[in-house]
Amino acid sequence: MDLEQLVPDINVFQRHFQAMELAEEEITKAVRTYPHAEAHIQKSFTLLRPADLDLLRSTDVYRAHCRELLHRVATGADTRPGTAAECCLALAEISRRVPLNTSAAGLYARMWKQAGLPQAPLADAAEHYEAITATTIDEFEAQLRSKLAQPWRQ
Structure with a gap:
C-alpha cells in the first residue's frame, strides 16, 4: 500500500x-x-x-x-435519540436531494436553533415556521430523533 x-x-x-x-x-x-x-x-x-x-x-x-x-x-434523560446536531445533518442531506416542505424547513430551523449553531437565516426564521406549522414540526421532530436513535448510546 x-x-x-x-x-x-x-x-x-x-x-x-x-x-x-x-x-x-x-x-x-x-x-x-x-x-x-x-x-x-x-x-x-x-x-x-x-x-x-x-x-x-x-x-x-x-x-x-x-x-x-x-x-x-x-x-438523567435518554441519551439514545438523535441529537439536534444529528437532525441538522440528516435534514441537510435530505435538502440536497429534494426541496424541504414548510414543516421540514421549520424542523431544520428548530434543530439548528436547539443545537445552538451559529446564526443563519434559517435559524432566524424558526419562529415564523413555528407559528405556521408547530404541531407538524413536533411530529417530524419525534420521528426524526427516533429514526436517528443509537441503541448503543446509553
Whole structure:
C-alpha cells in the first residue's frame, strides 16, 4: 500500500483524535455546568462517539452534539435519540436531494436553533415556521430523533 492510499485513513484518524479532544473539552465544561452530575458526566466519554463521521466535519456541529448528550446525562434523560446536531445533518442531506416542505424547513430551523449553531437565516426564521406549522414540526421532530436513535448510546 502506498502513501496515497493511506492519506484518507490518516485524515480519518486525525478527525477522530480531534473529536476526542473536543469531547474532553465539552466534558470539562459540562462538569462545571452540572457539578452535581460530575461522576456520570466523567463516565460518558463513549456516548460522545460520533455515529456518523459527518458530525466531525464541523467543530461547531460536533460540540453541539456533545453538549446535548452531556446535558441529557446530567439531567438523567435518554441519551439514545438523535441529537439536534444529528437532525441538522440528516435534514441537510435530505435538502440536497429534494426541496424541504414548510414543516421540514421549520424542523431544520428548530434543530439548528436547539443545537445552538451559529446564526443563519434559517435559524432566524424558526419562529415564523413555528407559528405556521408547530404541531407538524413536533411530529417530524419525534420521528426524526427516533429514526436517528443509537441503541448503543446509553
